[in-house]
Amino acid sequence: MRGRSILLLTTIAAAAASLPVVYAESQPALAQQVTYTVVDGNKVDKHTFDGWHTWRALDCERCHGAQQQGLVGPSLVDALKIIDKDEFKRTIFGGRLAKGMPDFSSSARMQAHWEDLYTYLKGRSDGKIPAGDLSAMDSP
């Protein structure tokens, strides 16, 4: 049994080592890996761009701050280091009404782009995506 768990650890380490360094950031569990691309400072892939756009369009910064640093609501830079994607989804779709976090489940934009939004916020939390305006990589 002991020998087996050592072998398993070795396998995980090998898998982690083979991840592309520039493009992938992983959560503690490899299954939670989130992928985004940042070039030239503030140009991001289309999904991340859509996530940022969703952040702006739904005005999350009204409560969480323009740099996700926290205001009325908590810092999402910190929160995304702790909560996983499922918890994020549950919070967005349902809210925490008693505590002041709205329910965004009726938003078509949120339904279409919640994973993109998660990716954007994860990149912010990882410190790899800059605060402020972004542009899409393929725009001129």
Ligand code: HEC
């Ligand atoms: C009207 C203010 C308000 C707006 C707008 C708002 N939030 Fe919140 N949000 C809060 C508050 C307050 C909490 C803390 C709830 C609690 O104490 O559990 C929170 C909690 C959260 C959490 C959970 C953090 C944690 O540590 O568990 C996430 C994730 C989150 N908000 C994301 C968003 C996103 C994304 C948007 C925009 C789509 C948004 N919020 C818009 C007020 C707001």
